[in-house]
Amino acid sequence: MVEQFREQILAAAANKTALRLRGGGSKDWYGQAFDGEPLDTRAHSGIIDYEPTELVITARCGTPLAEIEAALAERNQMLAFEPPRFCDGGTLGGAVASGLAGPRRATSGGVRDFVLGTVLMDGKGEVLTFGGQVMKNVAGYDVSRLLAGSLGTLGLMLEHSIKVLPRPTREQTIRFEMSEIDAIARLNAWGGQPLPLSASCWHNGVLTLRLSGADAAITAALRVLGGDAVPDADAFWRALRDQRHAFFEGASIWRLSVPPAASAIILRGEQLIEWGGAQRWLKVDADADMARNIRRVAAAAGGHATLFRGGDKSVGVFHPLAPAVGKIHERLKLAFDPHNVFNPRRMY
Numbered sequence: 423m424v425e426q427f428r429e430q431i432l433a434a435a436a437n438k439t440a441l442r443l444r445g446g447g448s449k450d451w452y453g454q455a456f457d458g459e460p461l462d463t464r465a466h467s468g469i470i471d472y473e474p475t476e477l478v479i480t481a482r483c484g485t486p487l488a489e490i491e492a493a494l495a496e497r498n499q500m501l502a503f504e505p506p507r508f509c510d511g512g513t514l515g516g517a518v519a520s521g522l523a524g525p526r527r528a529t530s531g532g533v534r535d536f537v538l539g540t541v542l543m544d545g546k547g548e549v550l551t552f553g554g555q556v557m558k559n560v561a562g563y564d565v566s567r568l569l570a571g572s573l574g575t576l577g578l579m580l581e582h583s584i585k586v587l588p589r590p591t592r593e594q595t596i597r598f599e600m601s602e603i604d605a606i607a608r609l610n611a612w613g614g615q616p617l618p619l620s621a622s623c624w625h626n627g628v629l630t631l632r633l634s635g636a637d638a639a640i641t642a643a644l645r646v647l648g649g650d651a652v653p654d655a656d657a658f659w660r661a662l663r664d665q666r667h668a669f670f671e672g673a674s675i676w677r678l679s680v681p682p683a684a685s686a687i688i689l690r691g692e693q694l695i696e697w698g699g700a701q702r703w704l705k706v707d708a709d710a711d712m713a714r715n716i717r718r719v720a721a722a723a724g725g726h727a728t729l730f731r732g733g734d735k736s737v738g739v740f741h742p743l744a745p746a747v748g749k750i751h752e753r754l755k756l757a758f759d760p761h762n763v764f765n766p767r768r769m770y
Contacts, residue, residue, distance in 0.1 A: 423466045427578055428547040430461055435545060435761035443574035443765055445484055446511025449520050451731060453573050454739050455767040461578065463515050469493060470581065478538060480583040483515030490514060494586055502530040502587040507664045515579050521571025524663035525621035525632065528682075528697035530587070534570035539583035542569065542576070545759035554583065568754075574765045576758040590620070590634035595658065596649030598629045602686045602695070605629040609698045610683050617643045623662055624695040625669055632659060662696070665731075669694045669705060674733030676704040676716055680725030687719055703730075713737035740769060 434441050440458030450456055467484040474497040481490055487505055494500055504524025505517040518540075523532045539553030553566040569579060600608065605624040612619060618635035630652065633640045652658060661667045669692065678687065682699035691706030708716065713729065714737075720727035726741035743751060751770065755762070 424543070424549070424580065427461065427466070427543055427580075430459075431543065431545065431578070431763060432547045434459065434763045435547075438761070439763075440766050441763050443519070443578055445513035445516040446486070446509065448507070448509040448512040449516055449522075452520060452522075452739075453768045454735060454770070456765070458765070463578070464513065466580065467513075474499060477586050477588075478583055479586055480539075480581060481514050482581055483513065483579050485514045487512045487514060487517060495589075498589050499586045500589050501536070501584065502526055503533050503536055504530075504663050505533070514582055514584070518570050518579060518582055519572060519574045525623070525659055525696060526634075528622070528700060529620050532570075534567040536585045537566045537570050537582060538585055539581075540566040540569055540579055541581040542758075543578040543580055545577065545761050545763045549580070550577075573768045575755060575768055577764060592635065592637045592640050593620070593655070594633045594640050594644065595652040595655030596631050596633070596644070596647060597652050598631075598649050599627055600624075600629050601627065602693070605695065606683075606686060606699045612647070613682065613698050615646075617646065619698070621659060621662075622696060622698055625667075625693075630658065667694075669703065670731075673705050673707045674729065675731040676706065676708070676733075677728045677730040678702040678704060678716070678720045678723075678725060679728075680720060680723040684723040684725070687723060689716060689719060708733055708737075710734070710737050717741060738770075743770065 431441065441461045442456060442458040443461050443463065445463045463484040465484060466482045469479065469481045469485060469490065471480040472493060477499070479490065479494065487507065488510070491501060504526045505512065506522050506524055518533055518537060521533045539551070542550045542552065544550055569576060602624060608629065609622055618633045618639045619631060620634035621632035623630045631647070631649065632655070633643050679701060684699065687702060689704055689706070691704050694703040695701070704716065706712065717727045728741060729735065729737060729739045
C-alpha cells in the first residue's frame, strides 16, 4: 500500500496536480477548498502495536476509530481527547489531521498532546519518522505535534503512535440553572479548585458538568457542588462530542477559542459554551460584515474565530494569520510539500 501511495504522489508531483487526502470522509466539510484527485487511506488500516501497560497504541492512518476504541475498551482504556464522530467512518488519520477534540479536551489535553510519533510520506515520496512510542523519546516529537491539525496539507500521515489513558473509575453528571455570566464565573472558580471536572457545557440557561475519577473524589465533589443528577448522561456527552446536540442543527456554526476567563461575548445568535469557558460556539447566519465582527470580538477577547460548519467560506474559514506566522506556514508547506500536492488551499 505504501508503494501505491508513493507512485500516486510522485505522479501528481510530475503532472502538477493536487491530491485530496481522504479517509472516511467524516470531515469533508471542514476547512476551505477540498479538491484534487482522491487518495483514499482506508485500505492502509490496522493496529500495529498495542501495549496496555505502556499506555500507547500504534495504528495505520486508515484504521477506523471504532476499531481502536473497541480494542482500548477491552483493557478499560480510552482516547482521552475524545475525537468527535461526525459519521461512522472516522479514521485515526482523520482525527489527527483535523486536530479536533471532544468535551474532555480542557482537562485531559488536545490531540497533539497525545501524539507520540508519526510516520509521514512527504511530497517527494520519502517516508519520514518523527517521535516514537514513549514520552521521553523527543527526537522529532515536536514535528509529530505539528502535524496534528494540519488537515493533511503537509503530507500523508501513514502511522500514529498515540498515548492512551485508563477509563475513570466513576463518572457523574450534574446540572445547574444559571445565566451565561454566572456560568463563566463558576467554571473559572471551580477550575482553580481540586475538583475532578472532566467536561462542561452551558447552553440555554443550563450548566452541565461531568465529574470523572475515583469514587471518593466524586462523592466529595458532589458535597461541594450540589446540582441535580442527569439521567442518561453518556448519551448527552456523546451528542455534544459528535455535534448531534440540537444546538448544532441549522445555521452556520462559528467556533470561538478564547481565554476561559473572558467575559460573556455579546454577539447576535445562539451560543453554547464548553471547556470551562475556553470554547464558545456561535450559531448565526453571517454575511461578510458579521464575520469580520465575530473575528474582531474574538480577537478583542484574546482569542480567534473559525467558521466551523456551513456559511460563506469566502470570508475565510480560519482566523487570518499574523504576517510572520503566515510566512512560517508557507515555509513549512514548501519544506514538506515542495510541489504543492497535498490538499492545497485546505487551510488558507
